[in-house]
Amino acid sequence: MSELFNEVDEDLRRERLKNLWDRYSLLIMAVAILIVVGVGGWRAYSYLEGKKSAEAGAAFDRAADLSEQGKHAEAEAAFSKLAAEAPAGYRTLARLRAAAAAAARDPVAAVKMYDEIAADRGVAITEQDLARIRAGALLMETTAYDALLPRLESATTITGTYRHSARELLALSAWRANNPVATRQWLDMIANDGETPASLRTRAEALQALLPPVAKS
Template sequence: MSELFDEVDEEVRRERLKKLWDQYSIYIIAAALLIIAAVGGWRGYQYLEAKKAAEAGAAFDAAVDLSEQNKRAEAELAFSKLATSAPWGYRMLAKLRAAAEVATRDPQAGARMYDDIAGDRSMGAEQQDLARIRAAGLLLDTASYPSMRQRLEPATKADATFRHTARELLALSAWRANDTAAARQWLDLIAGDAETPSAMRSRAEALQALLPPVAKS
């Protein structure tokens, strides 16, 4: 008798499943197709992005080779092209390299390109600071100390990646402007930072030796 009830229950379950399938099969199939399409689309996207990155990497390496061969005009053109068409990572690097190539023939133009990068919010904070420092380095002999301070002071904070270089540039700019108090301020920061590179620390000590002694009160 129990076997008969089991068979009836099984038939009832099959009938219910058939009704559910008849009612919802189109939605189930549509959902399955959407999942397959989404997975296929994601895999296709990953493949295309990997291909673009590989192509951009090869093009970037080729541009670097041109630069190392002193083919500046060709390198500048190659980096400029990558700066507008490459995936984000290579585009960021290409912008910095394009500015460096321009700076070899026109420091003022190179500095303006670095300024554009420093103001580009799509760039990372470290890349923006690096661009500020490179622009300031190009302008060190021509820009006033207040201008250099305005450019670089944000990059001198204790947690800034390039704070050592920013401080050194400001010390040199202040020394060049005969602002000994400002020069000493930046040199003291360099000397007081335990993470200051040894070569920079030595240069700072040499510059400190050139400053007049602090007046006694």
């Protein structure tokens, strides 16, 4: 008797499966085709992206070689091309290197390029700060402290990756402007930051020694 029930159950299962297949066979085949096409498309996309990244990396190395050879105009053109056409991971770095190459021939143009990077909300804050500092370094000799301060102050916060360089530039600018109060303010920030690099700390101490003594009340 149990064998009879088992055969009946098996027939019912087959009948249900047949009904399901008759009803949903087209959908099942369509989903299977979409999965195969999707996997194939993703693999093709990954391959193409990898190829683009490899080509961009090789182009970046060639542009860097031009810069090291002192061929700044050619390097600038190569980096600018990468900034416009390379995958996202290379674009900001290429823009920074293009500005650095431009600085050799036209510091004003380089500052403008750095300013554009610093103002670009699509660029990470770390790269924005780096652009600010490089522009600030180019402007040090020609720009008043009061004009340099708003350019660099946002990079001096405790979370800033390049805060040490930003503080040093502002300390030097304030000292050149004969502003001992501001100079001491930035030197104190350098001295009190436990992560200040040793070489920068030494330079800050040397500058501190040039300041007039603090007046006693």
